[in-house]
Amino acid sequence: MKAADKTPKQIPVTVLTGFLGAGKTTLLNRILTEHHGRRIAVIENEFGPEGVDNDLLIQDRDEQIIEMNNGCVCCTVRGDLVRILIDLKDKQRAGALNYERVIIETTGMANPGPVCQTFFMEDEVASYFRLDAVITVVDAKHGMQTLDEQPEALNQVGFADRLLVSKVDLVDDADYQALRSRLVHINPRATITPVNFGEVDLKEILDINGFNLNAILDIDPEFLAEEHPDAAEHGHDHGHDHGHDHAHEHGEQCAVDGCSDPSHHHAHGHHHHHHDDAIGAFVFKSDKPFDPMRLEEFLGGVVQVYGTDLLRYKGILYMSGVNRRMLFQGVHMLMGADAGRAWAPGEKRGSKLVFIGRNLPRDVFMHGLEQCLV
Numbered sequence: 001m002k003a004a005d006k007t008p009k010q011i012p013v014t015v016l017t018g019f020l021g022a023g024k025t026t027l028l029n030r031i032l033t034e035h036h037g038r039r040i041a042v043i044e045n046e047f048g049p050e051g052v053d054n055d056l057l058i059q060d061r062d063e064q065i066i067e068m069n070n071g072c073v074c075c076t077v078r079g080d081l082v083r084i085l086i087d088l089k090d091k092q093r094a095g096a097l098n099y100e101r102v103i104i105e106t107t108g109m110a111n112p113g114p115v116c117q118t119f120f121m122e123d124e125v126a127s128y129f130r131l132d133a134v135i136t137v138v139d140a141k142h143g144m145q146t147l148d149e150q151p152e153a154l155n156q157v158g159f160a161d162r163l164l165v166s167k168v169d170l171v172d173d174a175d176y177q178a179l180r181s182r183l184v185h186i187n188p189r190a191t192i193t194p195v196n197f198g199e200v201d202l203k204e205i206l207d208i209n210g211f212n213l214n215a216i217l218d219i220d221p222e223f224l225a226e227e228h229p230d231a232a233e234h235g236h237d238h239g240h241d242h243g244h245d246h247a248h249e250h251g252e253q254c255a256v257d258g259c260s261d262p263s264h265h266h267a268h269g270h271h272h273h274h275h276d277d278a279i280g281a282f283v284f285k286s287d288k289p290f291d292p293m294r295l296e297e298f299l300g301g302v303v304q305v306y307g308t309d310l311l312r313y314k315g316i317l318y319m320s321g322v323n324r325r326m327l328f329q330g331v332h333m334l335m336g337a338d339a340g341r342a343w344a345p346g347e348k349r350g351s352k353l354v355f356i357g358r359n360l361p362r363d364v365f366m367h368g369l370e371q372c373l374v
């Protein structure tokens with residue numbers, strides 16, 4: 001191959017995550033057997049000295065399966081994953097491999113954060129690979145319980161650009177809707193699609209540009225609709241620090257501290273349960289412009305303080321003195337901003353930002369952002 005002669009365009013990478021037994025391997029097998037004509041390199045991450053999943057994966061001549069055997073992606077991310085990716089890059093350049101995209105299947109226990117950060121923090125990786133999206137498989141049958149018991153599962157949902165719900169065949173519609181509603185509250189950014197034994201339209205999970213600043217900020221309208229009428233300002237952040245990590249109050253009462261608004265109780269009646277998840281989201285909206293200096297200072301500060309608890313954040317910004325939409329997004333402490341398209345004549349200008357994180361102090365963000373408006 002003469003791949004080495006070409007200026008390579010960045011190889012898209014999909015991170016496939018989901019809790020133990022959720023159906024990641026089933027989905028991956030489906031992708032690999034489908035005749036989609038795309039050459040995919042798969043990085044498998046396994047616990048323990050011996051990989052089991054590799055034997056279960058259907059091998060195809062078009063695919064290269066590389067396995068990481070020594071532990072969890074999140075613990076070895078600075079080492080193994082970087083080494084494997086650089087090795088993939090070198091082999092591609094040397095013509096020993098030929099793939100056009102990479103899928104990383106993470107262990108069910110992994111937090112996708114460090115995996116994602118690798119693509120922004122390691123220059124050699126970032127120059128050759130582009131993180132496309134995080135896809136999280138959630139088991140309809142066991143998902144509720146897993147979310148109750150495993151903080152990593154909440155992280156996986158919080159990070160996702162797409163949520164695929166497997167095993168819907170095993171539950172009734174009410175259970176599915178309850179799970180769906182909970183997922184929307186943890187992560188209103190991600191679309192939610194049922195997937196039967198890994199059967200999924202590849203267009204739904206590949207080339208999503210989830211980490212691209214220009215991608216539209218799609219927030220599930222349900223997130224706002226089923227909340228309080230002014231949810232944009234008072235959207236329940238289900239991430240208040242109640243001193244317990246992922247306990248749940250299947251409750252009557254609004255979880256927002258000091259809130260005694262009965263309409264909130266009513267609003268929660270729409271859900272089957274009220275899950276006070278440690279990971280949650282809130283949205284800031286305003287049609288007043290931001291003062292760029294103040295905003296930069298504020299965001300820089302909160303990212304320093306809350307970076308580890310911020311999973312994903314993303315927004316369209318209406319800036320004073322700028323006739324373009326500004327786009328910004330981040331993962332933990334890594335924040336990026338870019339100029340988007342110009343505001344159209346007559347277009348209603350405004351900002352919309354979504355923050356997904358663990359026990360974030362919503363008021364600090366909301367009031368702080370408010371202070372940055374002109």
Ligand SMILES: Nc1nc2c(ncn2[C@@H]2O[C@H](COP(=O)(O)OP(=O)(O)OP(=O)(O)O)[C@@H](O)[C@H]2O)c(=O)[nH]1
Pocket residue numbers: 018019020021022023024025026027053107108166167168169170195196197198
């Ligand atoms: N009923 C039903 N079973 C499913 C579906 N999808 C996957 N399964 C089954 O769920 C089990 C676990 O699926 P896997 O694909 O191995 O899950 P995994 O996420 O790769 O599991 P780990 O690698 O252990 O984390 C298997 O027995 C699958 O056949 C589905 O849509 N419906």
